[in-house]
Amino acid sequence: MSDKTNPGNFFEDFKLDQEIRHATPRTVTAGDVALYTALYGPRFPVQSADSFARRLGLRAAPVDDLLAFHIVFGKTVPEISLNAVANLGYAECRWLAPVFAGDTLHTISRVIGLKENSNKKTGVVYVRSQGYKESDELVLDYVRWVMVKKRDESAVITDERVPKLIDHLPADRLRLPMGLNFAQYDWTLAGSRHGWEDYEPGEKIDHVDGMTIEESEHMLATRLYQNTAKVHFDQHRQGQDKLGRRLVYGGHIISLARALSFNGLGNAAFVVAINGGRHVNPTVAGNTIYAWSQVLDKAELDGRTDAGALRIRTVAVKDQPAAGFPDKDSTGKYPDSVVLDLDYWVVMPKREKRRR
Structure with a gap:
């Protein structure tokens, strides 16, 4: 059998402090923004209109903060969560620079924690992932943890660590887009x-x-972010799971x-x-x-x-x-x-x- 396909990493494949440079860089387009709007219908004015954003000192409307997050996140799935049971949580996530249509994003992750579950069938992987523009400007930094299946339930896991994460980011660590000023904010056009x-x-x-x-919408959205996690797409596979449905x-x-x-x-x-x-x-x-x-x-x-x-x-x-x-x-x-x-x-x- 050919070994050219990617089966994804199982829990025992991860090592503490391992660095993973994820494929594939992704250029964000106006089409991505339009599709994101069609899927969710966000109406926040700064991300909706170039004219509104320029009044506040930005060069154009930035893409929705969560669209940038999902694209950066999606890059990590083939190596981190292709064999996931569930994504469990997030912490210490900061947006550090706005993303605009035309920017190209790539992601680098580091394994910061590993903890085998008592059932010996799965374990929790903690990673810090960082999204960058093509200029290597850091735009997003976050931690997530995900439950991943073991390939071999008998595999012995000896190198474990649960990272200490802060309860919440203090306000003095928050960063606003450079040049942003709300002095000319139009409350009427904002709608609130x-x-x-x-x-x-x-x-x-x-x-x-x-x-x-809708079934088609959530799968379309997940493909938009190039998130390849099996649990979202393969009904044949998920039909054999206890829930019997795509997640x-x-x-x-x-x-x-x-x-x-x-x-x-x-x-x-x-x-x-x-x-x-x-x-x-x-x-x-x-x-x-x-x-x-x-x-x-x-x-x-x-x-x-x-x-x-x-x-x-x-x-x-x-x-x-x-x-x-x-x-x-x-x-x-x-x-x-x-x-x-x-x-x-x-x-x-x-x-x-x-x-x-």
């Missing part, structure tokens, strides 16, 4: 009148709207939740960091996604009078409106309806006229 001052820690927002996932890529749920959050967080102009995230329960085609958010914290940004940061927790729910704010119980157990729990920082313009 609520600025940074209008939100308070503890406040909960039901984003009201729902979006049903929706977790990033697809993140993008749906972000798009839905416009209704209530319409001026959350940029996602600048992800502090932590969990895909709590699986999602399949036919599920309808709703979302609610809670303001966890708000922070001034050093040297900025035009904008502040909000730390947001967004919970995505399947087949259940979010008006009741479904959440984990006192023991930390989530109801089956909750599919995503995401903690992240956004940047929002201020309405007060204190700009210099």
Whole structure:
């Protein structure tokens, strides 16, 4: 049998501190942006209109922050998660520079942790992945951990380590696009009148709207990012799994939740960091996604009078409106309806006229 195909890495193939340079570089195009908009319907104005972005000092509308994330993430799948059971979580994720149509992205990962599961059939791989432009400018830096199958259940794993990750990024580590200034922000065209001052820690927002996932859409989205994970595409294979269905890529749920959050967080102009995230329960085609958010914290940004940061927790729910704010119980157990729990920082313009 030919050995020219890539079977993907199994848990015992990973080594601590291993560096992986991922194929294939990807040039982001206006077509990618249009397709992303068609799939999720995001309406955040800075990413929607060149004219709006230029008023704020940018050269054009940047691509959606999560589109850049998914492309950088997708590069890692053939080496990191082709044989994954599930992607488990994210931490220490920062956007460090905007991405524009025409930029070419590539990704480098380092294995920072390994932990075999007690069943000896799988293990958890922790990686720090970094996305770069063709100029080697760093645009994204994040950690994720993924459960990966073992090729040989009898293989002995001796080199293990669980990395220590911070609970959340402090506001002084957040970075805004160079040249950005919200002094000329058009609140009418933005579609929401609520600025940074209008939100308070503890406040909960039901984003009201729902979006049903179609089989063809979630697979099209995942292919857009060149994510080749088998669990998203191969129904013959997945039909033999206990769920019996293709799983929706977790990033697809993140993008749906972000798009839905416009209704209530319409001026959350940029996602600048992800502090932590969990895909709590699986999602399949036919599920309808709703979302609610809670303001966890708000922070001034050093040297900025035009904008502040909000730390947001967004919970995505399947087949259940979010008006009741479904959440984990006192023991930390989530109801089956909750599919995503995401903690992240956004940047929002201020309405007060204190700009210099």
